[in-house]
Amino acid sequence: MSAGERLPGTPVPMHKWPGAGGLMIAADTWGDPNGPLVALLHGGGQTRHAWKGAGETLGASGYHAVAFDARGHGDSDWEPDGDYGADRMVEDLACVAKALGSESPILVGASMGGGTSLLSIGTDKVAAKALVLVDMAPKIEPAGSQRIQDFMRQKPDGFDTLEEVAEAIANYQPQRKRPRNLDGLAKNVRLAANGKYRWHWDPARLGTRAGMSAYRERLRECADTLTLPTLLVRGGLSDVLSEEGAQSFLAQCPHAEYVSVENAAHMVAGDRNDIFADSVIEFLSRAAPVG
Numbered sequence: 001m002s003a004g005e006r007l008p009g010t011p012v013p014m015h016k017w018p019g020a021g022g023l024m025i026a027a028d029t030w031g032d033p034n035g036p037l038v039a040l041l042h043g044g045g046q047t048r049h050a051w052k053g054a055g056e057t058l059g060a061s062g063y064h065a066v067a068f069d070a071r072g073h074g075d076s077d078w079e080p081d082g083d084y085g086a087d088r089m090v091e092d093l094a095c096v097a098k099a100l101g102s103e104s105p106i107l108v109g110a111s112m113g114g115g116t117s118l119l120s121i122g123t124d125k126v127a128a129k130a131l132v133l134v135d136m137a138p139k140i141e142p143a144g145s146q147r148i149q150d151f152m153r154q155k156p157d158g159f160d161t162l163e164e165v166a167e168a169i170a171n172y173q174p175q176r177k178r179p180r181n182l183d184g185l186a187k188n189v190r191l192a193a194n195g196k197y198r199w200h201w202d203p204a205r206l207g208t209r210a211g212m213s214a215y216r217e218r219l220r221e222c223a224d225t226l227t228l229p230t231l232l233v234r235g236g237l238s239d240v241l242s243e244e245g246a247q248s249f250l251a252q253c254p255h256a257e258y259v260s261v262e263n264a265a266h267m268v269a270g271d272r273n274d275i276f277a278d279s280v281i282e283f284l285s286r287a288a289p290v291g
Contacts, residue, residue, distance in 0.1 A: 032063075041068075148266070
């Protein structure tokens, strides 16, 4: 099952591999397959396309970058039973790393993907070489998190036009210029049977927030176990990870490095990919160098 038909111009995934339970995971890769593997995990409501610029830059620097759609997102399969729990996503990550022949990938996770990365390390499911958390830490701001949920829950029956889709995104990300050409929105929506444009994700993955406090506590416990090279990247304009939340994580993980990206909000890589990619590559050149 999916949100509907893929629009013309939607990029076709370069790869598909079975994840947990055989559910197919769609992915793109860049760079030398013999280079250190960097797994790029997007946030809730995003797709692998959020990492295209960073993936290309990492690939050009000698790394083997892979960005994949989380289950229930983009071109990855939907879970028939609606199981979008964090542990299933950890299993999907382990499956992708295995498919690419890496036992010790570098993990770069934004928001939801950062949580998956942190859990995979803290539960010993992935023996990561280094970790980059992007606008994600155990302590976040409830209001910012709620704003993401509100954005994802709007127009459950779909939008009438791509212009409406563009307006919704512009309202959510006012720091970005609204694109004049709407063709790039094709990868964000699907054409439903009712003729409306629906977001690319499975509505069932939104679920409820009943278990959120327990999830945040698991993240906190996992953060206490970190010993590998770690970088925290925060968007300077973020309303999800505050400076207080970032400092709380750095107190937990005192060996971690920290970068605050000016003029970037929660979607750091998309807002300032140039600064983001440079910061990550500079960190990796010391923590997990090529060759």
